[in-house]
Amino acid sequence: MVGLAPGDPQGAALSPAGEPIFHRDGERFVPTGHARGPWDPDALHGGAPAALAAEAVGAAQPGADMAIARLTCEFLGPVPFAPLSVHASVVRPGRRQQLVEAEVVAGDRAVVRVRAVRLRRADVDLPAELLEREPPPGGPPEQAAADTSRWAEGEGFHRTGMELRFAGGTDFGRGPGLAWLRLTRPLVDAEPVSPVSRVAAAADFTNGVSRVLDFADHLFVNTELSIHLHREPAGEWVLLDARTHIAPTGIGLAEARLFDARGRIGAAAQALFVDRR
Numbered sequence: 001m002v003g004l005a006p007g008d009p010q011g012a013a014l015s016p017a018g019e020p021i022f023h024r025d026g027e028r029f030v031p032t033g034h035a036r037g038p039w040d041p042d043a044l045h046g047g048a049p050a051a052l053a054a055e056a057v058g059a060a061q062p063g064a065d066m067a068i069a070r071l072t073c074e075f076l077g078p079v080p081f082a083p084l085s086v087h088a089s090v091v092r093p094g095r096r097q098q099l100v101e102a103e104v105v106a107g108d109r110a111v112v113r114v115r116a117v118r119l120r121r122a123d124v125d126l127p128a129e130l131l132e133r134e135p136p137p138g139g140p141p142e143q144a145a146a147d148t149s150r151w152a153e154g155e156g157f158h159r160t161g162m163e164l165r166f167a168g169g170t171d172f173g174r175g176p177g178l179a180w181l182r183l184t185r186p187l188v189d190a191e192p193v194s195p196v197s198r199v200a201a202a203a204d205f206t207n208g209v210s211r212v213l214d215f216a217d218h219l220f221v222n223t224e225l226s227i228h229l230h231r232e233p234a235g236e237w238v239l240l241d242a243r244t245h246i247a248p249t250g251i252g253l254a255e256a257r258l259f260d261a262r263g264r265i266g267a268a269a270q271a272l273f274v275d276r277r
Contacts, residue, residue, distance in 0.1 A: 020186040021048055021161050028083040033155030034185060036081060038208075039221060043078035045157035047204035049104045049112050050225055051187055054197040056088035057100045057116045063090065066098055066118040068196045072226045074113045082106045088114070096120045133263030138167030140261055141180040141237045147172060158208070161185060162201065166209075167239070176243040177209035182236040195233045199258065202238035203227050203268035207254035210242035217277060220244070220252055222270035229258070229266035237261055240268070250274045 022029040029052060037045035050073045058068060088102035097119055104112035138144065144165035158164075167178040181202035187193045207222050239259040246252035252272030258265050 018185045020189050021157065022052065022188045024188050025083065028085050029188060030083045031081055034157060034161040036156045038156060038158055039219070040078055042081050044081060045161070045204065046073070046075060046079065046222060046225060047201040048157050048161065049079050049084060050200040050204050051197040052084065052086050053102050053104055053112060053114045054200040055187070055194055056086040056102050057114060058194050058196055060088040060090050060100050062093065063098070063118065065121045067121050067232055068116055068229060069119045070117040070226070070228050071196065071200060072115050072224060074224045075222070076111055076113065079104070079111045080106050135263055136239045136259035136261065137241055138178040141165055143167070144180045158205070164205070172209070174212050175210070177240065179205065179209040179240045179242065180237050181205055181240065182238065196229070198236065199227060199229065199233055199238050199265070200225070202240060203256065203258065206240055206242045206256040206268055207244055207270050207272055209240055210244045210254055210256070212244050212246060219275045219277060220246070220272050222254065223273055224271050225268065227266065227268045231265045233260040233265050235261050244272070246272065246274050
């Protein structure tokens with residue numbers, strides 16, 4: 001059955017208890033149609049394996065009282081629509097700072113390599129003025145407009161795995177975008193989703209919501225995703241204040257300031273491969 005995204009005028013909101021993005025099969029994660037990407041029907045959207053990787057990085061032990069401050073996913077090529085396994089380990093242990101490395105593997109081939117910095121959580125006394133939060137531009141997600149562009153049909157991470165709402169009068173047209181995103185279904189079966197995984201799932205949309213080229217004429221595929229967080233996100237929604245820059249050399253940069261409903265949480269960037277179709 002073809003799913004409809006929440007907020008779609010032709011369908012009802014999807015339940016968080018609906019079909020997940022991945023099913024767990026032992027040590028492997030089997031994608032459903034809600035993990036599929038927009039560029040190739042045989043490949044996953046980058047946000048789906050990025051979210052899996054964030055879960056593995058957050059769970060790597062020893063990791064008590066550690067928070068992910070930086071997460072970089074390097075895509076070694078299209079991530080195939082196939083069962084995946086994820087392996088993570090702490091390669092530089094420490095009580096204050098750790099380096100974690102992970103791989104997302106399809107068959108016997110690594111398709112995503114991940115490096116992350118985890119820093120210790122602590123209560124630090126700060127001046128009051130530094131505790132003021134920058135509010136999300138364009139208002140809260142409740143005031144944002146559901147995307148009705150229907151720019152891709154059928155199941156997919158960008159349609160039936162995530163809900164997308166544009167804020168501040170922006171839309172899926174060309175140029176900078178203010179886009180609220182959230183997962184509409186479980187990532188893996190009925191397992192809980194970590195806050196950083198929610199950010200990873202949303203941040204991979206940066207180049208799409210701030211596109212400066214038409215999908216029909218050009219490719220502008222991100223080859224990596226780097227996320228920096230100075231605060232762990234709260235709630236389901238993540239806002240991308242996104243824009244894209246490209247050069248005639250075929251290289252682009254998509255960047256976004258990241259917010260939750262309470263305020264600024266960090267930043268994301270993607271290096272883009274740009275070409276004509």
